Amino acid sequence: MAKHGKRYRDAATKVDANATYPIDEAVKLVQSMASAKFDETVEVHVRLGIDSRKSDQTVRGTVALPHGTGRSVRVAAIAQGEAVQAAEAAGADIAGADELVDRIAGGFFEFDAVAATPDMMAAIGAKLGRVLGPKGLLPNPKSGTVGPDIAAIVTALKAGRIEFRADKTGVVHAPIGKASFDSGALVENFQALNEAVNGAKPDAAKGQYIRSVFVASTMGPSVRVAI
Numbered sequence: 001m002a003k004h005g006k007r008y009r010d011a012a013t014k015v016d017a018n019a020t021y022p023i024d025e026a027v028k029l030v031q032s033m034a035s036a037k038f039d040e041t042v043e044v045h046v047r048l049g050i051d052s053r054k055s056d057q058t059v060r061g062t063v064a065l066p067h068g069t070g071r072s073v074r075v076a077a078i079a080q081g082e083a084v085q086a087a088e089a090a091g092a093d094i095a096g097a098d099e100l101v102d103r104i105a106g107g108f109f110e111f112d113a114v115a116a117t118p119d120m121m122a123a124i125g126a127k128l129g130r131v132l133g134p135k136g137l138l139p140n141p142k143s144g145t146v147g148p149d150i151a152a153i154v155t156a157l158k159a160g161r162i163e164f165r166a167d168k169t170g171v172v173h174a175p176i177g178k179a180s181f182d183s184g185a186l187v188e189n190f191q192a193l194n195e196a197v198n199g200a201k202p203d204a205a206k207g208q209y210i211r212s213v214f215v216a217s218t219m220g221p222s223v224r225v226a227i
Contacts, residue, residue, distance in 0.1 A: 020226040026215050027186045034179035034217035041218050042186055046172040046197055047211040056204040060165040062144045063196035067185040068160030070178035075157050076111035078120045083150045090151035091158045101127050114139050115153040116146050179217050
């Protein structure tokens with residue numbers, strides 16, 4: 001088992017590992033333990049009662065956090081014609097059609113999210129499927145990153161809309177902001193994520209859906225949230 005540093009061990013003394021905390025108390029506790037030299041991200045980890053091996057129990061979705069994530073999101077928009085100008089006007093960091101597809105295929109990855117119009121998906125699938133797929137950046141209608149209104153997609157991504165998805169162990173990991181945020185803003189972001197995860201419950205999932213919820217900062221101990 002990996003050994004934690006003194007800072008982590010000192011912070012962990014503030015948490016009762018056997019207790020659950022109301023979300024407002026949990027957030028404040030996490031903030032008090034975020035002592036790194038950088039502004040730590042506050043993350044939520046939700047263990048779901050699903051069988052992630054079954055395709056009919058996949059959990060994924062998007063949510064617009066009311067207070068954003070606290071990080072600047074670099075958006076690449078793959079479109080053509082007037083949609084390129086619309087994406088740029090909405091704040092896309094880079095926009096283009098086939099030339100941008102070729103550039104990404106050649107190793108350009110100076111972006112955090114990719115938006116696309118439907119007419120570009122054939123080219124994206126043919127050239128970028130194996131490039132963007134493993135990175136979780138492949139545009140997909142289900143994740144809200146493909147659509148005819150490219151400007152709206154770019155605006156939402158820049159404002160802090162995030163995608164969540166249960167991993168192979170049935171756990172959703174998602175950021176809800178920075179430790180420097182007002183605690184009330186973090187709570188509201190948490191509530192928005194919680195509603196979205198609950199709304200994504202598969203019909204095939206049986207029994208208790210939300211098994212446990214933890215919040216933690218990047219470098220700090222986790223705190224169990226009362227559900």
